[in-house]
Amino acid sequence: MARKPASSSSKTRKGTPLRNASRKHKPPHAQSLIKRTVAKHKARKAGRAWARFKPHINKLMAKTLRVPQLGLDLPVVGIMAFVGVLGFAAGAGYWGAQSMFGPTDAVVSASTTRVLIQQTQSPRGVILPEPNGTQPHGTLAYEEKALEEVYDPLHPQAVAPTSPPVEVASAPPPTADIPHDGDKPLWLRNALAFSAPQGAPMISIVIDDMGVDRKRSLHMWQDVPAPLTLSFMTYADDLPAQTQAARKNGHELMLHMSMEPSSATIDAGPNVLMTAMGSAEIRSLANWGMNRFEGFVGVNNHMGSRFTEDERAMRVVLEEIQKRGLMFLDSRTSSHTVGPKIARTLGMPALERNVFLDNDNVPEKVLKQLDEVERLARKYGHAIAIGHPRDATIEVLKTWIPKARERGLAIVPVSTLMKERLKRQTG
Incomplete structure (x- = not known):
């Protein structure tokens, strides 16, 4: 039987657009097969690459380092991993220390005679525990750590022969009249009534940074024999109550005013006086600080190694202190301070610190510094020491002051030294 030729309609169906579309859009199981095939090809390619490197890696893993002292063969890869982890940990630790405490900025060049201060205040306000393990209280306010811990007026350290002479505490007192409100200037009216033994070497112990660390401040005015001169921070809390309690325990009062330090990374506290200010x-800001409480004899600087070198800024502050009839005590956080020179120009009462007691919070170091204080007092007839409410300082002063009196020394408020200077002026 003859075969019928295919109809034109069946030929037409093979070439229809519908048949062509079905070739492009595979069913789901076909697409999945294609993906698996591609993945297998990629895996084979990666396997061939791994096969090229695998012998080298196995060879490295098999290497060991012989340690004869321990009788061990240590894998080189393990040693490298340990060193890497150790380096990462050291880097992280260094970064953390820099982040918390800031970089070290006090670098003293051998070719310069400028004495700067190693700031100890953290920009984050961190207080470290005292050596006895007692936890800190409040916000850190410890003074700048001075490289020039002892200032002997006749032997100024680190001052070049060509430098202008540094004004000293033993210089003649001012000749101009002291501004006052009433019969006496305010510093005299607020001065602690005290009579020093005739002819005895006089030592004034000023305690800075008072009022912030409430616990140690309390121990300072309650446990240490009076009279101390206690200088309270302008930004401490409850200043009227704290200062009245200290005065009732027989201590004299001062105001501790925050001034700009030499390092920009250091936080000297709120409302700090800055050289960039108008x-x-x-x-x-100076008057804000002096309005915080009453009864103090004068002002001394907290930090301020940059600010006290600026003549314009210091003149503005000292003029405001002078208007109130108060005295100024220069903490000497810089050997280039202009405070004494400007105070003399203004004719206002001013003194300078001789010894920092507790840059190192260690009883033995505090005792060594007190030996320097006694040496200067016997040499010149007077000396001013500055300390802080720290554990070592409190414990040492509790026993040192009674023994110093037995040795013939007079522990006096700072106003007594100012009175003695004025007496020498009048003959």
Whole structure:
């Protein structure tokens, strides 16, 4: 039987657009097969690459380092991993220390005679525990750590022969009249009534940074024999109550005013006086501080190794202190301070610190510094020491002061030294 030729309609169906579309859009199981095939090809390719490196890796893993002292063969890969982890940990630790405490900025060049201060205040306000393990209280306010711990007026350290002479505490007192409100200037009216033994070497112990660490401040005015001169931070809390309690325990009062340190990474506290400020702003902040409480004899600087070198800024502050009839005590956080020179120009009462007691919070170091204080007092007839409410300082002073009196020394408030200078002026 003859075969019928295919109809034109069946030929037409093979070439229809519908048949062509079915070739492009495979069913799901076909697409999945294609993906698996591609993945297998990629895996084979990666396997061939791994096969090229695998012998080298196995060879490295098999290497060991012989340690004869221990009788061990240590894998080189393990040693490298340990060193890497150790390096990472050291880097992380260094970064953390820099983040918390800031970089070390006090670098003293051998070719310069400028004495700067190693700041100890953290920009984050961190207080480290005292050596006896007691936890800190409040916000850190410890003074700058001075490289020039002892200032002997006749032997100024680190001052070049060509430098201008440094004004010293033993210089003649001012000849101009002291501004006052009433019969006496305010510093005299607020001065602690005290009579020093005739002819005895006099030592004034000023305790800075008072009022912030409430616990140690309390121990300082309750446990240490009076009279101390206690200088309270302008930004401490409950200043009227704290200062009245200290005065009732027989201590004299001062105001500790925050001033700009030499390092920009250091936080000297709120409302710190800055050299970049205009005169009006400096006056405003200085008066804010002096309005915080009453009964103090004068002002001394907290930090301020940069600020006290600036003549314009210091003149503005000292003029405001002078208007109130108060005295100024220069903490000497820089050997280039202009405070004494400007105070003399203004004719206002001013003194300078001789010895920092507790840059190192260790009883033996505090005792060594007190030996320097006694040496200067016997040499010149007077000396001013500055300490802080720290454990070592409190414990040492509790026993040192009674023994110093037995040796013929007079422990006096700082106003007594100012009175003695004025007496020498009048003959």
